[in-house]
Each structure stands twice: as C-alpha cells, then as structure tokens.
Amino acid sequence: MLAVSDEVRSEIGDDEADRLLGGAHAPDSYECTSCRTPGDSLQEPTSTVLFVGEETAVLAFAHARCIPSQVVPVSEEQLVGAVRSISQAQADGPAPAAPVTAPAIPGQAAPSPAPSATQPTAPGQAAILGITCGLVLHGGTGHASIVVEPTGPVGRPGNTSGTDEFLDLLQDAGFQPVTDLDKTPDQLSGWSVLVAMGKLHAILQPAAAGGSTGWWQAHQPLQVTDAWRFAANQLTEVTMYAVPAGMVGRQPREDLLRQALERAVALGQVVGASLPLAGT
Template identity: 60%
Template sequence: MSPLLDVSDDVRAEIGDDEAERLLTGENAPDSYDCTSCRTPGNTRQERTSTVLFVGEETAVLAFAHASCIPSQVVSVSEEQLRGAVRSITGDGPAPAPEPDAVAGAQRPGVPRAGVPQPGAEGLEPAPGQAVLGVTCGQILIDAELHPAIVVEPTSPVLRPGSQGPGDDFLPLLIEAGFMPVTDVAGAPARLPGWSVLLAMGKLHAVLQSAPGDAQPTAWWQAHQPLPVTEGWRASASKHQTVFVYAAPAGSIGQQPREDLLREALEKAAASGLLVAAAMPLAGT
C-alpha cells in the first residue's frame, strides 16, 4: 500500500520529480513520524500526510505533518534554524535553547536579529539607542472564540530614514504599509495582503512581508532564536490559519505576564489611538 502523501508543486520543484515519485510510492517515506506542526505522532499509511520542505541557505530538510494541520509546502528558514531542526528531527543532540524570557502563556519580548526590520518600501530606522521590536504572543477572545495574537512593541521610538527626530514614526509607517488603526479590540482586524506569520517546528520564527516581483517574502521581524508558543496558541493558529498582529509605540503595552492583562493593555492603547493591527495568514507550521 502506497503512503497517503501530499507533495505540493513547490516541494516537487525543489526535490525533483524522481525523489517525489520515490516518496509517493513509499520507497523513501517513513511509516510513522512526529507531525512538524502539532508534534503528535502520525502514520503515512493511515492518514493524509503533508510533505514540508525546510530550505536554508545551503541545505534542506524534508519533514512530515498531518494534512489536517498544514498543507504540503516549502518553508524558508535560516541555516542556523535549519541545523536546529535537523537536531530536533534526528535526535542528534539538543535543539537550540529557547530565549530565557520566552515563557508559557504570554511570551515576554524576544530580540530581533538586528535593529528594526523593514516594513514597506520606505522602511524604519531605530532612534538612537538601537530600538528593537519586542514580540508578545497570546490568545485574544473575539466573538466568544479564542484567536492567536502577536503584539509588537519597539523598545524605543522609531524614526523614518533621514529623520532627526524628536518623535515616533512607528505607527504612521505601519499604517502606510497597510496596518489599520484599532478603536475596538473586540473586533477582528482586516487581513493585510502579502504578509504572513511563520511558525516552523512548532515555534514562532518571523513575521514575513511580500517582496517586489516574484521574490521570496522577506522577514519584517525575525526571532533571534525561535520563540516557543503554548499548546493553546498553536492549536488556535492551526484551527484558524490566521494570526492577529497588533502593534503599538514604545511604552504603550509593556511586558504583561497574563493574557487578561495583555488584553487590558491593548484596550487602553486602542482607546488612546495608539494601536494598529492586521490579520495575517499562518505560513509554515
């Protein structure tokens, strides 16, 4: 009996027709696996299974996931993240340790790779002191249902390129990029075309934005190390396939240890006209 594998056109293009056929006939496909999305066991002979190809700068790793969790796809990650994924999949040594401040529930801010990433063509520049984007993960209740959310807040004011300040251009630049002002947290934000949230190997990796032409999406924010998320957050993201991304200027939200306190901080920021948001599809796992 051949395995119940899904191999997308993008995955086939990367691995080649011969390798794709060997997978589909069962020659190179495992019978059992741990789903790269929900991390629970799966069986290629008993349930539909997606092939997920993690591609780094130099190497690639093929993983498997329940088709009910995510579709077959190619996920671009950094070479460092890919090496950690290999260790996690093969059990060859420990995976990279999570950020010390990444805790269950509402994660405390992680640190982006370098400075402030670029939203839109005009971009952002950190004010003196090198602002970085803190990211907090939690679930938000809208219409009696929990949704996965990410809250982005710089550590200090953000200026336009060439601006000498004083001031903070973080929200105006995000609005120009397509984020919408939030006046009521009880409503779901509008979808922002071309942007997505990358969850790979069950951890938060990046917020991606579309690139000009047919180029691969680029990271607007990328975790220095992948941030763990709670089982509830991951299950909610898998269910909705959409993440609500909120953003506020420095000092508006703060580090909130509980989701109810995070909700209160968002409501206060919205009431003060200091909150923007966008709904983004879930990319990867």
Template identity: 60%
Template sequence: MPRMLDVGDDVRAEIGDEEADRLLAGENAPGSYDCTSCRTPGDSEQERTSTVLFIGNETAVLAFAHATCLPSQIVQVSEEQLQGAVRSITGDDGTGPAGGAPDQAVLGVTSGLVLIDGELHPALVVEPTGAIVRPGAAAGGGDDFLPLLIEQGYMPVTSLDTVPDVLHGWSVLLAMGQLHAVLQPGADGGSVAWWQAHHPLQVTDAWRAAANKLQMVLVFAAPVGSIGRQPREDLLRGALDNAAAHGRLVGAAMPLAGT
C-alpha cells in the same frame, strides 16, 4: 519507490530539476518524516507531502510537511534563525528575543489570546524597544512606527470590539509547532520575514489550538512604552484597550502558515 511529493516551482528553481526529480523518484526523500509544521509523523509514500525550503544567508535546509499543513514553498530566514530551526529539529529548541526592525531597533513580540465578540482569537502584540524612525530620517525626530505600518496596510484600532481586516499578502509562520516569523510580500513576489525570531518561540497549546481552528492570527502593534511585558492575558488585554483608546494601536488579521 516514487513519493507523493509536492515540489513547488520556486523550490524546484532553487534546488534544480535534477535534485527535484531525484526527490520525486524517492532517491533522496525520506519515506517517513516528522512534519516541519505540526511535528507529527508523516509518510511520503502514503500521503501528499510538501517540500519546504528554508533559505538563510549562507545555507539552506530542505524540510518536509504534510500537504494539509503547509504548501510547498521557500521561506527566507536569517542564518541565525535557520540554525535555530535546525536546533529545533534536533531537539534543542531554545527561545530568544525578537528579531531586528529595518533600522535595527528590536521588536518585542508577545503571544496571547484576545476575546473579541465572544470568541478567543490568537494574537501577537508587537512593540519596539525604542522609537522607530523612517529610513533616512535623522534620529530623534519622533516615532514613525505606526505611520510606517499604516502605509503597509495595517489599520488604526480604536477598540477591540471587532476583528481587524485581513492584510493580504502577509502571514504568520508557525513551523515545527513554534512561532518563527511574520511574513510580508517580497519584491520578487515571494515572502520575506518582516519579523523573525532568533530562535523559534513557544506558544501555548490553547493559542495553537485557536490558531488552527480559525486559520488566522491577529497582529497588533504599538509604539515603545504602550503595552509592556504583561505577565497575564487579562493584563495584556487591558494594555491593548488602553493603547487603542489613546490612538496608539494598529492591527491586522493574517492567515496562518503552518500549524
């Protein structure tokens, strides 16, 4: 029986017309599935369903999502992240440290709710474990983390009284109910991971509910030593306020991809 599948042009180009046509005809597509985004049941015979292709270095995984949760798309991920997604699908979620920055420094990512103008906003706070130098620059020449981000479109944050501007082309990928990546525009017009979790990271129900409500996530970034791992959201807010007051914070609002 034909399925109500959306197969995007980029997904079709990757898997080939023959495989795409088999999916649409219902030969290879499941009738019922668990949405790769919200993790609730779906039925491709009864409701529009998106094909989402996760591509790693060596393998690819074709997943299905409610069209209302995710559009059909290709998501480039590391092989390790892809294997983590597979483990998540099979029920072995696990958590792990943040992915690597371009110069291999590790980016730590903390999620929390931030109160701005009377409304709780879902936020991610990114802080490297060491100084980030400009590609090609000699080590020990200072920390270029904030200037590099400003060149990408992030804006300096001097206070948390207002929501940062939207950084177009970037998004936060929440798939299978967990945090997978912060995506940036790729050179070929698609999306690539700027930061990615080695294993899908848990977020609280309240964080996910706020993200679903606003369809937007605030991403703040600060140099090493500015924020630290704060055990409570009030302490995280205090650290953010302090970093902003000392000119050590940039931020952007990004659309939510997934739920």
C-alpha cells in the same frame, strides 16, 4: 504529489529537483517539519522545504496544507544542531525537522540576539520589536493575539531623524487603525503567522517575487500556551496588534494586557490585522 518551488529548485539545481519529483530522493514517509505529524508523499500533497545556513543546507518535507515549498534561512548553529539530531534519530524513524525561522527584510526587520527584530533609526540606535502573545476577547471569543511593540522609534529606511513612523509603515502595508478591541480586524492578504512544532517562529509578509518572506523572526522559537495554540488552530488565524514604543509594555497577565491595549486604542495608537495561521 511533491511540490518543489522555484526558489528551492534554484538552490538545489534542476537535476536534483527533477530527481526529487521523479521519486528518486524523496521519502515515501516523513515527519512534517511544521506540524510534526507523519506524512506520506505518495498519498498526499507534500512540500519540499530547504533550510539554508551559512555553510550547510538541509532538505525537509512538510504537508502542503501546513506550509508551501520554500527556502528558509537559519543560523548555521541551528542547522548543525538539527543535522546532529537527524543523524541520531535516523535509526528510529523519520528524521525530525530543522528549526523553522524566516529571513529578515533589510530596512524592515533584522535578526537580533533576542526573540525579536531590529529596525535602525537614528545613528547608533536600534529598536527591538518585542512580542507579547495572549488571548484577547472579541465579543466573548478568545482570539490568539500578538502585540508587537518596539523599544524605540522606528523610522523608514534612510530616516535618521529619530521620528517614529512604525504605525505609518504598517498602515502602508495594509494594517488598519483599531477603534474597538471587541471587533476582529480584517484579514490582511499575503501576511501570515508561522507556528511550527508548537512554537511561534515568524511573522511573514508578501514577497515582491511572490510567496512569503519574513517580516519578523524569533531568534529562538517562542513558547505559546496550549490555549493560545488551540485558539489559533480553531480560527486558523492570529490577530496582530502593533503599538508605538512604551505604549503597552510587557504585561504579565492577559487581563492587564487587554487593559493596556484598551488605553492605547483610546489614544488612537493601535493598528491591527488578522493574519492567517501557517503551520499548527
């Protein structure tokens, strides 16, 4: 019932992977690293998730229905803190999961000191991807939504002119222009939104070698409201909208967020897609 992906196997080695699959080092019971509820590797499909820092690695387990077996790069500080927590909690029951983040893709998104990602543009400049979460009504139904807005122009890799190509890049990836906020965008295959332990961790995109990899990651997991999380779980998807720099801004209320999005839609400056929910 245990799944060990090829990327996890390549990190831990064939011998250790075979021992895990043989049941030697896999716990019968565990706390899912995604949804934080108990799991049983003898009774239900289980994924191995390897959190890798600069010098430390921690193997965790998750329900296969929550997330697939994968390698998740995290900062060494996060991983050391997780190991400390695991050591403290081992006497009381299943070990808590390490924080979930996702790797960055050079030229598309990279870690930054804020809960955002950076995209180099002109020399000496970097655009930070701001993330705003809120419920957006689609025909009377509240959809968990994410609005992605950079702080400056985002260019293609190698572009040093400062020309903003953010929406073009996303349309190349399959996002579609939004013309009506009341209509739910089509689902984009291969992309997903990772929510773990009740917080937003990453937006994932298809990896060239198969599976998923990080497009955006939170430097620190972002807290979302119960209503947002409930809507995401109920519909098993999240709507992602993207706008150019300065188009929407950080709106303090959902009604103001919608008004700003509607203005951007009227100007033809919004692309979007529905992304499946990974985790809970």
